[in-house]
Amino acid sequence: MNHVFISSLAKPLSRWLQAFPDLVHVAPESAIDGADLVWLDAASLKAALPEMMVRLQLIQRRFVVLDAVPDDDAAIKAVQSGACGYAHRHAKPAQLEEIAAVVDAGGLWVGPSVMQKVMQISKFVAREAASVGVDTDLSVLTERELAVAQEVGKGLNNREIAQVLGVTERTVKAHLTVAFEKLAVRDRVQLALLMNGISI
Amino acid sequence: MNHVFISSLAKPLSRWLQAFPDLVHVAPESAIDGADLVWLDAASLKAALPEMMVRLQLIQRRFVVLDAVPDDDAAIKAVQSGACGYAHRHAKPAQLEEIAAVVDAGGLWVGPSVMQKVMQISKFVAREAASVGVDTDLSVLTERELAVAQEVGKGLNNREIAQVLGVTERTVKAHLTVAFEKLAVRDRVQLALLMNGISI
DNA sequence: TCTCTTATTGCCCTTTTGTACAATGTACCT
DNA sequence: AGGTACATTGTACAAAAGGGCAATAAGAGA
Numbered sequence: 001m002n003h004v005f006i007s008s009l010a011k012p013l014s015r016w017l018q019a020f021p022d023l024v025h026v027a028p029e030s031a032i033d034g035a036d037l038v039w040l041d042a043a044s045l046k047a048a049l050p051e052m053m054v055r056l057q058l059i060q061r062r063f064v065v066l067d068a069v070p071d072d073d074a075a076i077k078a079v080q081s082g083a084c085g086y087a088h089r090h091a092k093p094a095q096l097e098e099i100a101a102v103v104d105a106g107g108l109w110v111g112p113s114v115m116q117k118v119m120q121i122s123k124f125v126a127r128e129a130a131s132v133g134v135d136t137d138l139s140v141l142t143e144r145e146l147a148v149a150q151e152v153g154k155g156l157n158n159r160e161i162a163q164v165l166g167v168t169e170r171t172v173k174a175h176l177t178v179a180f181e182k183l184a185v186r187d188r189v190q191l192a193l194l195m196n197g198i199s200i
Numbered sequence: 201m202n203h204v205f206i207s208s209l210a211k212p213l214s215r216w217l218q219a220f221p222d223l224v225h226v227a228p229e230s231a232i233d234g235a236d237l238v239w240l241d242a243a244s245l246k247a248a249l250p251e252m253m254v255r256l257q258l259i260q261r262r263f264v265v266l267d268a269v270p271d272d273d274a275a276i277k278a279v280q281s282g283a284c285g286y287a288h289r290h291a292k293p294a295q296l297e298e299i300a301a302v303v304d305a306g307g308l309w310v311g312p313s314v315m316q317k318v319m320q321i322s323k324f325v326a327r328e329a330a331s332v333g334v335d336t337d338l339s340v341l342t343e344r345e346l347a348v349a350q351e352v353g354k355g356l357n358n359r360e361i362a363q364v365l366g367v368t369e370r371t372v373k374a375h376l377t378v379a380f381e382k383l384a385v386r387d388r389v390q391l392a393l394l395m396n397g398i399s400i
Numbered sequence: 401t402c403t404c405t406t407a408t409t410g411c412c413c414t415t416t417t418g419t420a421c422a423a424t425g426t427a428c429c430t
Numbered sequence: 431a432g433g434t435a436c437a438t439t440g441t442a443c444a445a446a447a448g449g450g451c452a453a454t455a456a457g458a459g460a
Contacts, residue, residue: 101298108310140290144437155390158417171438177419182290184243184268187446188417189392190355198396214434342406358447369446371408377449387416388447 001104004032006052007041019093020100028052035061037100042078043068043089050081057082062103066091075110085109140182148175152188153195201304204232206252207241219293220300228252235261237300242278243268243289253281262303266291275310285309340382348375352388353395 003023005012012025016039024035028048032038038056042049042065049065056063064085065078075086084103087095087110102109138146144165151161158176162169176188185191203223205212212225216239224235228248232238238256242249242265249265256263264285265278275286284303287295299309338346344365351361358376362369376388385391 098301101301102309140288142436152389153393155386155393157387157389167437168439170440173418174438176417180418181268186355187357189352189357189389192389192393193353193355193396196393196396196398218434344407367407368409370410373448374408376447380448 001100002034002036003039003100004035004037005039005041006030006032006045008044008046008048009041013089015090015093016096019096032056032061037084037103038063040065040083041089042066042074053078053081053083064099064103064109079108079110138183141179145175145179145182148172149179149183149191149195152176153192155192201300202234202236203239203300204235204237205239205241206230206232206245208244208246208248209241213289215290215293216296219296232256232261237284237303238263240265241289242266242274250281253278253283256282264299264303264309279310338383341379345375345379345382348372349379349383349391349395352376353392355392 003020005016005023005025006028007025008028009025012023016023016025026032028045038061040049040052040056040063045052053063053065062084063082064087065075065083066087066089067074068089078086085099085108087099091099099109138149141149147165148161151164156164158169158172161172165172176191179191180186183191183194185194203220205216205223205225206228207225208228209225212223216223216225226232228245238261240249240252240256240263245252253263253265262284263282264287265274265283266287266289267274267278268289278286285299287299287309291299303309338349341349347365348361351364356364358369358372361372365372376391379391380386383391383394385394
């Protein structure tokens with residue numbers, strides 16, 4: 001994993017180096033090509049932070065904000081600006097690695113108190129956001145289960161799916177039974193809707 | 201680390217065992233003394249889950265909720281009830297281990313979809329213009345046929361639709377038969393997609 | 401009044417779906 | 431070599447969906 005730390009410091013904190021010996025440390029104006037994860041040092045970036053976050057969000061780059069003060073409100077603001085994590089800049093190397101692992105797995109890392117506040121905010125929006133269609137985690141499905149599910153999403157019946165995939169109808173049913181359980185839907189109608197990004 | 205899995209299953213899922221070979225698997229009524237981390241299988245615990253969470257929160261025991269449903273509302277609710285994590289019960293062993301590590305480090309673990317919703321809070325308003333949808337000619341349907349079709353579009357089955365509309369299942373079928381013919385679709389799956397603006 | 405449409409439901413039937421309980425074979429990993 | 435996940439298929443069964451035939455009822459209109 002490729003870590004890029006952005007700060008106005010002369011050199012990165014030793015803790016950062018300890019966690020990621022191969023990290024790249026750059027100034028605010030520098031390019032960040034090829035970075036898997038960007039770490040922003042809010043304490044030294046100061047006023048440049050918001051603009052920096054907007055830029056990273058636009059190019060869909062995952063980033064974590066490191067702050068001198070564990071301020072919940074700042075954390076929420078960071079997450080709303082697209083941050084995948086918010087932590088103390090003096091966090092222990094082990095914790096930094098932890099955060100990197102979580103973010104790499106597609107997760108969001110913030111402290112417990114912050115998370116509760118974030119949850120409060122998102123509670124109201126959750127339903128509406130769901131109606132827009134948030135990506136479902138289809139990675140739980142195997143290749144064949146996914147293939148069958150996609151055909152269901154097109155409106156095909158079992159016989160047609162069997163024909164398309166070159167298997168028997170029984171096999172199609174077997175994949176569907178597992179897919180229903182994994183995606184927690186009741187039947188093919190709900191699966192079809194799910195596959196088209198429609199929340200049930 | 202001492203893992204205790206609570207479920208109503210006869211034996212733990214193989215994925216759990218793979219992640220934690222030394223796990224302890226117990227029934228809902230059992231004691232959980234000496235557990236470092238408790239995993240609750242929401243899918244099998246069902247209605248007993250909320251009470252279980254309250255109990256664990258009271259004794260300050262760290263716990264993670266495993267659900268068959270990737271439901272973000274449930275995730276938020278779980279965290280608000282004191283859960284340190286919320287994940288899919290079919291999550292891969294590596295992910296379960298990661299969650300355990302995060303929680304052990306005092307963190308909170310939620311999945312990508314919850315994160316996405318949180319991030320979409322600010323963006324949501326801008327996206328409403330995009331939801332226009334292709335207008336199918338639904339005017340050929342009578343009032344009741346349309347009502348039934350709309351419920352199908354939500355993923356309900358005939359019994360539920362009958363209940364909602366206050367008629368018998370037979371009546372629902374009758375309306376559906378006509379609706380299929382008028383809209384030139386074969387079955388309820390295709391109708392459900394059609395009602396959601398998805399071309400077949 | 402008589403007709404037409406729509407809504408409703410029953411009985412009975414076929415087809416489709418969905419599951420339970422297996423078994424077989426392959427690939428991969430420890 | 432043994433374990434596990436995955437894909438595949440079988441038989442058998444239960445549930446749901448779908449439809450044919452037919453009857454009743456309400457409302458709108460010629």
